[in-house]
Amino acid sequence: MDAITHALARAPKARLQACLLASGLLALLGACAGPGYTTPSPHPGAGHPRTQSLPPWIGLTGWKRLDQIEGWLNSNGPVENPKWINPARLALADGFLNIEDASGEQLQARRRERAKGLYSTVSTDLKATDQEKEHAAHGLRRADSSGIPRSQAAAQLTGVLPRSAWGARPARPNDMTPASGPWNWITVHHSALSATDGTARNRAAHDVRTVQNGHMGASRAYGDVGYHFLIDAGGRVWQGRELRWQGAHAGGSNNEGNIGICLLGDFDKIRPTRAALSSLDRLVSDLHRVTGVPYGRVRGHKHWKSTNCPGKHLEDHVSRLR
Template sequence: MDDADRREAYLRLGELYLENKNGMEARRCFRQALEGRLSTSEVAQAEYGIGRAYLLDSRPGLATTHLTAGIHGATGPGAEECRYLLAVCEGETLPATPELLQRVQPYLPDEGMVAAYAGSGMLGFLDVSRASWRAKPLRQNHEPMGPPTRITVHHSAEPLTSRKLSESRKEVLRIQSIHQDDKHWADIGYHFLIDPAGRIFEGRPVEIQGAHAGNKATNRGNIGICLLGNFKGQPDRGPEYAIEQKPTSTQLASLGKLTNSLRATYRIPKDQVFHHGEFRQTECPGWRLRGWIRNYRAGIKPN
């Protein structure tokens, strides 16, 4: 067997080990291939293979360098896959077709990551499942929701400017921890959350009554939607909180999509869409979202 045949054999064997989810042996074969004289496309294939092998072993930090190297010289579907997986490792998002998601699914850092990309159509109007943001289990002190009859919009009142998926996941998990550990609630109080990139997170199951509007009476049949960000200045909490953020255009677009979908699913009238301040004395969710809700109920489309 000459050098060319040996290199080709190692590359093929590496792919076979990937198919069988053996990351260690796959890396060994691809590294053996790299010891020979490879073409640019073969180097890209080997580096991309090592990157995928690390992802199989849930080691995205080690995969990043090899995925970056794999992009150079890669062509066709492999280049598309490599760019997508690198973006996932770096906490970014790229548009993806269902076909692309199916090809890269075995290598994603966690089982729910596929659901983190809008437009895939895999989870309806959801973009990020509870499994994806690693939600802690629902506790026993909850009540059934009953038929949803209204929707209430909130802001998290916590500064968040990053559009990285990794930061949004951390923030949603942090909110859940506060609600469960400090407030002793059964789960995160909201049924859905929307991050600055417009991704819709699955919160408390809709079948479970929320903890967001003020009390049991106002929470009954009330779906809670929270936009991540601080949309009302709170100087008493420090300089970071004094800065009043604006909901991003993608957040508002997702809010409209989610609200329309929920209303259609549960036959909720348009005049049953509220902001938090309509149930209790609070400045939540800030004047911009209050204006958005007034316009939504009036049928006025955003500019």
């Protein structure tokens, strides 16, 4: 472990944060493991006594994991298992980027710089695979946007109507999970409520309340409406669940790092309006800029489970967004 990591790891608040994040970190690193990440395959060289079958940081969480990776990179490990070098660099960079808040802006900025250095090294490494390079490029975009505190991210989005505009019920924080990791996905849904193709503002606000009531009611008992944004047929964008919370729209761990957008209407039956689609496009573009979610990671709900959502007419559009 070098001096910088040592300093970062030992900052008292960072330690507390590390404990809080320890359980989440592995899951986050795992969530990052989407298409952009390759789990190192076990080395076949069983005849080499010093060759390990799995990287030594697998199974570790939090700072322990990052210390282990840093130590491995500075040891003979890379010579013995060169295939793990870029996965190690990416995991370390992701780790630095995923630890946020509480430890002060200066420390965060230094971690961000270290993460960018690691991602850049992978991007320019001739031995890096395409997947590793994509992961590094994604990481660099995130590093550039992660200076914006999560709580302020929504303020960077243009034309989003506040919760007060639709008469939101207060959220129940105890029934929600803080969004502690990077945003990796955007998932598009339809409400599939009946008769929701009107463009009147009052009607749309009513529909947003209906969706929230359905999500917070006894059968689901979510802490709030499950989507982060809702878009009506008139093209208005309504703030749903705040971005500082993980959404509840894609099922279990699929919600990690996954921004949920719901268009009001049933798009198996009707086509979304031009106004709604152009608002969706603008919102996706803003979210890409503010949160770093790549365009390649916009999906319809049916990507995550067997469902008609977001309806065939909307799915057509969503598939063209990536």
